Amino acid sequence: MEQEALEEYCEAHSTPQSELLYRLTRETHQKVMNPRMLSGHLQGMLLTMLCRMMRARRVLEIGTYTGYSALCIAEGLADDGLLHTIEVNEEREEMIRRYLAQSPYQDKIQLHIGDALQVIPTLQEQWDMVYIDGDKEQYTDYYEMVLPQVRKGGIILADNVLWGEKVIHEIRSGDKDTKAVCAFNEHVQNDERVTNFILPVRDGVMFIEKL
Numbered sequence: 001m002e003q004e005a006l007e008e009y010c011e012a013h014s015t016p017q018s019e020l021l022y023r024l025t026r027e028t029h030q031k032v033m034n035p036r037m038l039s040g041h042l043q044g045m046l047l048t049m050l051c052r053m054m055r056a057r058r059v060l061e062i063g064t065y066t067g068y069s070a071l072c073i074a075e076g077l078a079d080d081g082l083l084h085t086i087e088v089n090e091e092r093e094e095m096i097r098r099y100l101a102q103s104p105y106q107d108k109i110q111l112h113i114g115d116a117l118q119v120i121p122t123l124q125e126q127w128d129m130v131y132i133d134g135d136k137e138q139y140t141d142y143y144e145m146v147l148p149q150v151r152k153g154g155i156i157l158a159d160n161v162l163w164g165e166k167v168i169h170e171i172r173s174g175d176k177d178t179k180a181v182c183a184f185n186e187h188v189q190n191d192e193r194v195t196n197f198i199l200p201v202r203d204g205v206m207f208i209e210k211l
C-alpha cells in the first residue's frame with residue numbers, strides 16, 4: 001500500500017506521459033493479458049532519458065509486448081537513431097503497429113515479430129543499449145548473445161530482476177522463472193567483462209555496463 005502511494009507520488013511529480021502513451025496503457029489494461037508487464041510511466045521516462053543522455057543511436061529491445069517501452073526508447077534516440085524491437089507473440093502485432101503508426105518516432109522503430117534467439121543473430125549492429133524484457137528463462141541466453149555486439153561503454157538493462165521480491169526468498173520447487181532470474185543475476189555478478197548494479201525501481205532493473 002505504502003509502495004503504491006509512493007509510486008503515485010513519484011508519478012504526480014514527474015512530467016506527465018504523452019496522450020499516446022496514456023491511451024496505449026488504457027487499451028493494454030482493457031484488452032491484453034497481463035497488463036502489469038507494461039513498463040509504465042516512471043520506467044518509460046528512465047528509458048527515454050537514458051537514451052537521450054547516451055545519445056543512443058542503436059538500441060535493441062527484447063520483448064515489445066504492446067509497445068510502451070519501445071515508444072519511450074525511440075523518443076530518447078539521437079536524430080539518426082534506430083530501435084530494433086522483437087516480439088515473439090504475433091497476436092500483438094496489430095496493436096503494436098497501430099500505436100507505432102501514431103507516434104512521431106515511428107520511423108525510428110523497426111519491429112521484428114519472431115523469437116529473439118532467432119532474430120538477434122540476423123541483426124548486424126553494434127548496440128549502444130539493449131533492453132532485456134522477454135522470457136525470464138532466457139535472460140542469460142539473450143545476455144550472452146548480445147554482449148559481444150554491445151559497444152565498449154554500452155549498457156544492457158534487464159527488467160524484473162527482483163521478480164516480485166521472490167529473489168530474496170527460498171525458491172519453491174518448480175518455480176522455473178525465479179530460478180532463472182536468480183541464475184541470471186549471479187551470472188552477471190560474476191562476469192568480469194561488465195560492471196553492474198540493481199536499481200530497485202518497480203520490479204528491479206539491472207544496469208550492466210560493458211567494460
Ligand SMILES: C[S@@+](CC[C@H](N)C(=O)[O-])C[C@H]1O[C@@H](n2cnc3c(N)ncnc32)[C@H](O)[C@@H]1O
Nearest residue numbers: 037038039063065068069087088115116134135
Ligand atoms: C514483460 S513483456 C515486455 C514489456 C514491454 N517491454 C513494455 O515495457 O511494454 C515481455 C514480452 O516478451 C515477449 N517474449 C517472450 N519471449 C520472447 C522471445 N523469445 N522473443 C521475443 N519476445 C519474447 C512476450 O511475448 C511479452 O510480450
